[in-house]
Amino acid sequence: MTHDEHYKVQIDDIFEGPMDLLVHLIKKHEVDIYDIPIALITEQYLGYLDWMKAMNIDVAGEFLVMASTLTQIKSRMLLPAHENENEDEDPRLEIIRPLEEYLRIKSAAEKLAQRDLLGEDTFVRNPGLEDYLLNREEAVIDVGLFELIDAFQKILENITSIGRLEINANTITVRDRIVQIVDIFETKGSVTFNELFSKNADKSEVVVTFLAILEMVRLSLIRVAQHTQTGIIRLFYL
Amino acid sequence: MEEIKNIIESLLLVAGEPLTIDHINDILTQAGKKEIRNALSELSKEYEARKGGFFLREVAGGYQIRTRPEYREWIKRLIQPKALRLSKAALETLAIIAYKQPIIRNDIEHVRGVNCGGILRMLLERRLIRVLGKKEIPGRPLIYATTKQFLEVFDLKDLKDLPTPEEIETLGEASSEHMG
Structure with a gap:
């Protein structure tokens, strides 16, 4: 077996972007968007980026732009206020305004999704079927990338107490793991996220499984959804 | 009146697209628009009173008979639509366009940062x-702008009918014109 070190999971376009990561962190730490603890959020943001890079997830350039914006704001916050003669504007506004707008759009998108959608909730007698039939190319993630990463980090914590990530050379490849997972789906139809990670798997195996899941979402092979009450993440074969 | 109502009902049953009052008027020249409107609201009331499998919806500037959402699971056993399901990212992009149209790509990407x-x-x-x-x-x-199909899929009368989350008022201003 060869280790596919060049296997990079692309998260462009289909998964979320830097704004989503910020929103995720703000929700996670339950902070007020008008009073963001910028040092904490910046540190956490960079932590996720490092982590994604370590996992061989291809981080889009936009993530890096946001990282530098955050770092800049953080350093401007450290300047004494009176040295900033022309304006006493809170440097965080640079990030608060786009965040506000993004949150508005997010809530609008949620409201749209809740309507009685044609072809999903309501139907017409003579449906132009091709309009909403059989279009598979669009990946569906009801669970966000960052929630998946959090769920995965929990699994990692459980299997080992060693802090550093190292990807072992003689383990199964992402491609092979996808084939295995497809086999599981062929018989079961759907599985929970945790089921795919066996208890006695070593770290590199677990990492490969995670990358395989991401890749399968990207290829529209599976859909990831989270039960609203139990919080259990389940994968569905499409 | 009773006959006009029946004619309109028969048109609604056969039409694929939402029927506009103007279109009905072109077909049913002996009735005025007001009469047509009344007949439509009469029909809608009848369907509501009957609480059957379908109802009359006002969408994309016209009227359309649609099945009630309660029965979605049954319909799906019949025609198995591989659904419209859009990812979060796609829905958000669509929402940006819907609320801020007309809009260029750069401005869309600016909001999502991606x-x-x-x-x-x-x-x-x-x-x-x-x-x-x-x-x-x-x-x-x-x-870019949204289409009539967008209104049909999202069960919207027109762009003014877009949901208004409390915080969104300021975004709605530019988007009140009707789509062709």
Whole structure:
């Protein structure tokens, strides 16, 4: 077996972007968007980026732009206020305004999704079927990338107490793991996220499984959804 | 009156698209628009009183008979639509266009902070958005707007009917014109 070190999971376009990561962190730490603890959020943001890079997830350039914006704001916050003669504007506004707008759009998108959608909730007698039939190319993630990463980090914590990530050379490849997972789906139809990670798997195996899941979402092979009450993440074969 | 109502009902049953009052009027020249409107609201009341499998919806500037959402699971056993289901990213992109149209790609991407070329292509293919033209600025970028199909799919009368989350008022201003 060869280790596919060049296997990079692309998260462009289909998964979320830097704004989503910020929103995720703000929700996670339950902070007020008008009073963001910028040092904490910046540190956490960079932590996720490092982590994604370590996992061989291809981080889009936009993530890096946001990282530098955050770092800049953080350093401007450290300047004494009176040295900033022309304006006493809170440097965080640079990030608060786009965040506000993004949150508005997010809530609008949620409201749209809740309507009685044609072809999903309501139907017409003579449906132009091709309009909403059989279009598979669009990946569906009801669970966000960052929630998946959090769920995965929990699994990692459980299997080992060693802090550093190292990807072992003689383990199964992402491609092979996808084939295995497809086999599981062929018989079961759907599985929970945790089921795919066996208890006695070593770290590199677990990492490969995670990358395989991401890749399968990207290829529209599976859909990831989270039960609203139990919080259990389940994968569905499409 | 009773007959006009029945004629309209028969038209609604056969029409594929939402029927506008103007269109009904072209067919049913002996009735005035007011009469047509009354007949439509009469029909709608009858369907509500009957609480049957379908109802009359006002969508995309017209009227359409649609099945009630309660029965979605049964319909899906009949025709198995592989659904419209859009990813969060696609829905957000669509929402940006819906609320801020007409809008160029750069401004769309600015809101989500991420490239959206692939999503725009998919939304165009599904005819949920369309290209309105090119903006007269350097680079002549394409201008995007939503389509009538968007209104139909999202069960909206017109763009003014877009949901108004408390915080969203200021975004709605530019988006009140009717779509062709």
